[in-house]
Amino acid sequence: MIIYFSGTGNSRHIARLLGKELNDNEIVELTGDFLLYPERFRLESGEGQRVIWVFPTYSWGVPPVVADVIAKITIAGGEWADHFMVTTCGDDIGKCHFQWRRLVEARYWKPVATFSVRMPNTYVCMKGFDVDSPVVADSKIAESALRVRSIADFIRRRVEIDDVVEGRWPKIKTRYIYPYFLKHNMNPEGFNVDESTCISCGKCARNCPMDNITLKGKYPVWGVGCAFCLRCYHGCPVHAIGYGNATAGKGQYMFPEKS
Ligand SMILES: Cc1cc2nc3c(=O)[nH]c(=O)nc-3n(C[C@H](O)[C@H](O)[C@H](O)COP(=O)(O)O)c2cc1C
Ligand code: SF4
Ligand code: SF4
Numbered sequence: 001m002i003i004y005f006s007g008t009g010n011s012r013h014i015a016r017l018l019g020k021e022l023n024d025n026e027i028v029e030l031t032g033d034f035l036l037y038p039e040r041f042r043l044e045s046g047e048g049q050r051v052i053w054v055f056p057t058y059s060w061g062v063p064p065v066v067a068d069v070i071a072k073i074t075i076a077g078g079e080w081a082d083h084f085m086v087t088t089c090g091d092d093i094g095k096c097h098f099q100w101r102r103l104v105e106a107r108y109w110k111p112v113a114t115f116s117v118r119m120p121n122t123y124v125c126m127k128g129f130d131v132d133s134p135v136v137a138d139s140k141i142a143e144s145a146l147r148v149r150s151i152a153d154f155i156r157r158r159v160e161i162d163d164v165v166e167g168r169w170p171k172i173k174t175r176y177i178y179p180y181f182l183k184h185n186m187n188p189e190g191f192n193v194d195e196s197t198c199i200s201c202g203k204c205a206r207n208c209p210m211d212n213i214t215l216k217g218k219y220p221v222w223g224v225g226c227a228f229c230l231r232c233y234h235g236c237p238v239h240a241i242g243y244g245n246a247t248a249g250k251g252q253y254m255f256p257e258k259s
Contacts, residue, residue: 001045004054005030005066007209007229009255010088010119013141014148015054018086021152024050031209035065035227038072045081050155051109052084053100057116058228059181060094060173062087062103065210065227070103078109084155085114090121090132092167095174115151116164117144122230124250125185125243131251141255188212188226190243191233193219197240204232204241 002024004015012029019027028034034041045051055066062070075081085100087093097114104111120137123129132140154161167173200218212223213232220232220241233241234252242248 001026001028001043001050002052002054003028003030003043003069005035005056005063005069005209005227005229006054006255007056007227007231008122008234008253009257010122011054011056013255014086014088014117014119014144015052017145017148018052018054018152018155021149022050022052022155024052030055030066030069032211034069034073035210036225038069039074042074042076045075045077049077049081050084051075051078051081052086052155053104054086054088056122056229057087057089057093057096059178059185060092060167060170061096061178062099063227063229064182064186067099067103070100070107075109078107081109082112082158083109084112086117086151087115087164088117088119089165090123091118092116092165092170094166094170094178097162097164099174099178113154113159113161114164115154117147117151118165119144120253120255122234122253124230124233125190125246127246131253137253186226186228188222188224188228190246191222192242192244194240194242195219197238198236199238199240201237204236207231207235 002015004011006012083104093116101111120132204220205213210225210227212225213220234254
């Protein structure tokens with residue numbers, strides 16, 4: 001079974017590729033009620049079976065919504081299964097894999113191996129961070145196919161490994177910057193809409209995985225329950241959503257779905 005969360009499509013793409021490589025058709029998307037009420041959900045697993053968790057890295061750690069699902073969801077037989085982590089990132093993941101291992105062990109589940117996959121960057125809400133150029137984004141997507149093949153091979157052979165790119169100062173980033181980021185930089189109050197550009201299509205509200213956006217009158221309004229996945233920002237067809245001055249002049253990116 002592959003369980004994935006994805007804001008802008010990178011992790012969905014990797015989950016689907018992994019499913020094909022491993023011949024695993026049981027792919028569960030964490031969205032809507034799964035994220036809002038994970039304690040209400042029960043999945044089935046069993047001895048020798050695999051549970052592969054696929055999600056983006058957020059500030060060198062596990063996205064809080066994914067951590068919440070791991071802590072609260074019921075997986076019948078989860079303690080007999082082998083658990084794997086595959087995280088997508090723009091560059092590097094710090095000690096995200098250590099966090100994930102701790103979350104899984106807290107459930108008395110077995111973390112076997114962890115992997116990272118470089119994909120186009122989606123974080124834009126701070127100075128100095130922007131989406132990749134189309135050339136860089138395309139080359140990351142092209143390279144990810146080979147990377148997934150190698151990950152699938154490790155998983156099939158049940159190799160116990162942390163095959164990840166930690167980057168520089170991984171402990172500092174995960175231990176100190178991650179909690180600071182969660183507290184101060186994942187605030188949905190920062191989103192704004194340019195009313196002269198917005199065409200009131202409602203896509204941001206329909207597509208929010210947390211049901212956190214409502215159209216009040218003609219324009220979107222953000223609630224407090226936000227995963228900070230940036231799907232609203234990147235998916236707006238007329239680029240009307242911003243995050244204050246931090247996103248001025250910045251680009252958009254969504255994984256190019258062909259189907
Ligand atoms: C809130 C947020 C924080 C992020 N933090 C990191 C990070 O610490 N390291 C990194 O390499 N990429 C980071 N990224 C980029 C994403 O991990 C990367 O683009 C990922 O593939 C997005 O996956 P998705 O399309 O499935 O949502 C971040 C993106 C967001 C939205
Ligand atoms: S997706 Fe963009 S254009 Fe459509 S309602 Fe939302 S902000 Fe407006
Ligand atoms: S409000 Fe935007 S950033 Fe927050 S969960 Fe919804 S789509 Fe993602």
